[in-house]
Amino acid sequence: MLGKINRPITSMEDFEGLRMRMPNLAMYVDVGQALGANVQTLGFSEIFTALEQGVVDGQDNPYATLYNSGWYEVQSNVLESRHMFSPNIYLMNKKFFDNLSEEDQDVIKLAAEEAMEMEWQLMQESEEDIKAKLKEEGLTIHMPSDDFRQNMVDAMDPLYEDFYEEYDWAKDLVNKVRNYSEQ
Secondary structure (H helix, E strand, O other), X not given: OOOEEOXXXXXXXXXXXXXXXXXXXXXXXXHHHHHOOEEEEOOHHHHHHHHXXXXXOEEOOOHHHHHHOOHHHXXXXXXXXXXXXXXXXXXXXXXXXXXXXXXXXXXHHHHHHHHHHHHHHHHHHHHHXXXXXXXXXXXXXXXXXXXXXXXXXXXXXXXXXXXXXXXXXXXXXXXXHHHHHOO
16 A cells, blocks of 8 residues: 555656655665655654645555554545555574474474465455544545556566566566466
């Protein structure tokens, strides 16, 4: 989701001049700039006041953060761009894992798969509940048209190319994610 904004964003042109608060992380800043926004990096604690005073026009956070932070009090619109997903990632020391019995490895893999499915289900249920609450508070949630969504995807191409050049494993990983999301 591309944050809450005080005006509808229905095309790439609407990003021009938009002062968007993003976290001070290179990837986030690059995404905002690729869309054409004027990216402002502010601390999390400054967002409410910055939105209220018009220092920024919008910000980039998930629905739960929007609701729990009360930003709906100072914003009127949300663009559900679905440009980012931050899953929980399960990590384990490879040497440790490889030294486990095949049975133990299978148990761990199965548990991770089941946890992934449960996390996805809970996230979807929670998001729908929070969206309903935000609408009750007066927010308008905008779903981009297929053309607009594709324009946003296309705007990210240079970022992916940079990512692929920097990391030899990146293209394979991105393709796996894209293939999985199309299932």
